[in-house]
Amino acid sequence: MASESNQSVYRATTTAPVNIAVIKYWGKRDTTLNLPTNSSLSVTLSQKSLRTLTTASCSANYPTEDTLNLNGKPQEIQSSKRTLACLSNLRALRKALEDANPSLPKLSTHPLRIVSENNFPTAAGLASSAAGFAALVRAVANLYELPQSPRELSRIARQGSGSACRSLMGGYVAWRTGELADGSDSLAEEVAPASHWPEMRALVLVVSAEKKDVPSTEGMQTTVNTSELFATRAESIVPQRMDAIEAAIRDRDFPKFAEITMRDSNTFHATCLDSWPPIFYMNDVSRAAVRLVHDINRAVGRTVAAYTFDAGPNAVIYYEEKDSELVAGTVKAILGANTTGWEGAFYEKLTSVTAPGVALENIDSRVLDVLKDGVSRVILTGVGEGPITVDEHLVTETGEMVSQ
Amino acid sequence: MASESNQSVYRATTTAPVNIAVIKYWGKRDTTLNLPTNSSLSVTLSQKSLRTLTTASCSANYPTEDTLNLNGKPQEIQSSKRTLACLSNLRALRKALEDANPSLPKLSTHPLRIVSENNFPTAAGLASSAAGFAALVRAVANLYELPQSPRELSRIARQGSGSACRSLMGGYVAWRTGELADGSDSLAEEVAPASHWPEMRALVLVVSAEKKDVPSTEGMQTTVNTSELFATRAESIVPQRMDAIEAAIRDRDFPKFAEITMRDSNTFHATCLDSWPPIFYMNDVSRAAVRLVHDINRAVGRTVAAYTFDAGPNAVIYYEEKDSELVAGTVKAILGANTTGWEGAFYEKLTSVTAPGVALENIDSRVLDVLKDGVSRVILTGVGEGPITVDEHLVTETGEMVSQ
Numbered sequence A, B: 001m002a003s004e005s006n007q008s009v010y011r012a013t014t015t016a017p018v019n020i021a022v023i024k025y026w027g028k029r030d031t032t033l034n035l036p037t038n039s040s041l042s043v044t045l046s047q048k049s050l051r052t053l054t055t056a057s058c059s060a061n062y063p064t065e066d067t068l069n070l071n072g073k074p075q076e077i078q079s080s081k082r083t084l085a086c087l088s089n090l091r092a093l094r095k096a097l098e099d100a101n102p103s104l105p106k107l108s109t110h111p112l113r114i115v116s117e118n119n120f121p122t123a124a125g126l127a128s129s130a131a132g133f134a135a136l137v138r139a140v141a142n143l144y145e146l147p148q149s150p151r152e153l154s155r156i157a158r159q160g161s162g163s164a165c166r167s168l169m170g171g172y173v174a175w176r177t178g179e180l181a182d183g184s185d186s187l188a189e190e191v192a193p194a195s196h197w198p199e200m201r202a203l204v205l206v207v208s209a210e211k212k213d214v215p216s217t218e219g220m221q222t223t224v225n226t227s228e229l230f231a232t233r234a235e236s237i238v239p240q241r242m243d244a245i246e247a248a249i250r251d252r253d254f255p256k257f258a259e260i261t262m263r264d265s266n267t268f269h270a271t272c273l274d275s276w277p278p279i280f281y282m283n284d285v286s287r288a289a290v291r292l293v294h295d296i297n298r299a300v301g302r303t304v305a306a307y308t309f310d311a312g313p314n315a316v317i318y319y320e321e322k323d324s325e326l327v328a329g330t331v332k333a334i335l336g337a338n339t340t341g342w343e344g345a346f347y348e349k350l351t352s353v354t355a356p357g358v359a360l361e362n363i364d365s366r367v368l369d370v371l372k373d374g375v376s377r378v379i380l381t382g383v384g385e386g387p388i389t390v391d392e393h394l395v396t397e398t399g400e401m402v403s404q
Helices: A081-100 A128-143 A150-160 A162-168 A216-226 A230-250 A254-273 A284-300 A321-335 A365-374 B081-100 B128-143 B150-160 B162-168 B216-226 B230-250 B254-273 B284-300 B321-335 B365-374
Strands: A009-016 A019-023 A028-030 A040-044 A052-059 A067-070 A112-118 A172-175 A188-192 A200-207 A305-308 A315-320 A375-382 A388-390 B009-016 B019-023 B028-030 B040-044 B052-059 B067-070 B112-118 B172-175 B188-192 B200-207 B305-308 B315-320 B375-382 B388-390
Touching (some): A009 A128, A019 A230, A040 A230, A052 A128, A081 A150, A112 A128, A128 A150, A128 A162, A150 A162, A150 A188, A162 A172, A162 A188, A230 A254, A254 A315, A254 B254, A284 A315, A284 A365, A305 A321, A321 A365, A321 A375, A365 A375, B009 B128, B019 B254, B019 B305, B028 B216, B040 B162, B040 B230, B081 B128, B081 B150, B112 B128, B128 B150, B128 B162, B150 B162, B150 B188, B162 B172, B162 B188, B172 B230, B188 B230, B254 B305, B254 B315, B284 B305, B284 B365, B305 B321, B315 B321, B321 B365, B321 B375
Parallel strands (some): A067 A112, B067 B112
Antiparallel strands (some): A009 A388, A019 A040, A040 A172, A200 A375, A305 A315, B019 B040, B052 B112, B172 B188, B200 B315, B200 B375, B305 B315
């Protein structure tokens, strides 16, 4: 929402969440428009733990070029085709409003000053670009007072970073691959709000990675172009899994949700391994997390935990609040209390946990030391809401960047 | 060949080689007959480095039960359906000879005493069962003076251990999946003898494995039953690769041979990862070996090395003799001279190597320490011959086991 200031600096600020896919996006059928080869589905994570905060501002008094500052560092906006595509799409929508209603201030003609900051380290290997582009699109849309729905805005955010389109909504979000060449039907939509299944928790095990293998933008096209297994996943496996996991979410059927999540993570990494040259994102620590989850589920006698891995070694473990002690409690006992990140909004159920929820003799002995040595921190979070408009601006009323 | 002794103890002794597949066998369509879901192709490794030595003997004076001693330990032969199937098939062939020619001694009625030993530790994670069953079948066939060709005997060895059928021949060996339900056309055959392309070398990096993940017999059926990517490999990818690698072998086209070998290893492990629960055989050391090979090929500017991994973390690196310094020389420089296994028949080209063939600044720095810490020994070998009849018996003329 734009607020008119004395010096005609217009501002709007939003937060946006990270999302972690349970049916993975991997492969583009159009690299310019970021059109995916398959649909995907994610859980939006709570902004009590992880969020991007972005202020979009504009003023006729600003120097002519749009600027973007991220975590205190000016970005080369003119060389980022993806950022330019988002801004140009948003300006066009504002221009249409102004053309239809001449009484509106001509914000589309003003230079933009955008300031953004994450509350988590980029080095943690979390999908910061999704939250970043979602916040940018949402903030500018608010500044321009655009009437478009999150679903409609997802078309724009997608061009910034594919998975960003899913961070415009909370809860359980599907990104439909769409069929049209111009991408106009490749949109994100809410499958269920966070309130439908609020008990979902996510424990991120941040793995001390060396250098990342292959950036995902490059890696996914290597897979599309070289993996002979890839088409089978994109064309026949994922469509079935999308239907099945949407049903599992509708029914709040955790065991079903969990199995599909784990299997799709495995299939995704299998297509990476099948690429040429092969791409490895999981390492021995990741594999220890896989074994841990299978061992916990086996020991408990039902499926209480699900792992998933993005294009990096970090494990995200989904579980339900009621199983906190069995899952997060066991991880806490293995890692030891010294591992950082246990504090925060979702910690209540675990404060008093001192013994593992699952006795450690049920866990493959190889797993314990590998995890203890390899996990540098945890992030304890849960399903959460979409972008939220806030009044804490990163640009002052006179257009100065707030010092951080 | 049987030799009649004073006390009517008949003996025949053979060696048999290990083979390492370049198109992997993974999955049975019939678990009793060991009929594979797809054809496979392997390189028979020289017995100068690795071999099983097996003496088959029989005598009317032996106690009634067949016995098998392996590496000094009596085996529970009666509980091994696979061993019993091999012996019963071989006896039936002998019986047919005896029925046709009544002057032959009735060896098929004598109890068997079989003694076998490997010249390599079972713990090395090499496919010892392939060499073991090939030697057992070849030794008994010799004892019985069976006229069947290695191709015909491969039908029997296959029932002991699938990949054993490929160890009955030297050089480059294909195992055709066959189409008949009784498995009579699921046979191994020589694609090219070792002499066609004798320059092929194999460097085995023995990785200090913890406990093995899932035994291959169990693992492959998990993959068949659960991986949604598996059918694509078995039905469409492997048939194309079989044709292509046979052409590469015919043309002695190492770069083509190498790429297919590496890609099929990756696809095989991808289907393991896609299994439910997932199966991991490669670890961080294996992945370092993958990176090393890609880095060497990149630095040299042509494909001089190819990795492949069986159901375990050991890397087998194929290369041609002329590239010994570039490939094995670089590995030797990375591992240091203290790593055991460099000596032996194929070491000549490397004795004088002190500097890496490829400068180590071309190798991903993560690779160097991981390999140095993770590889416990190497085995330097090359393509070799099939089973060889020898006079060094492991059973004396009077039927006693030779003390080892």
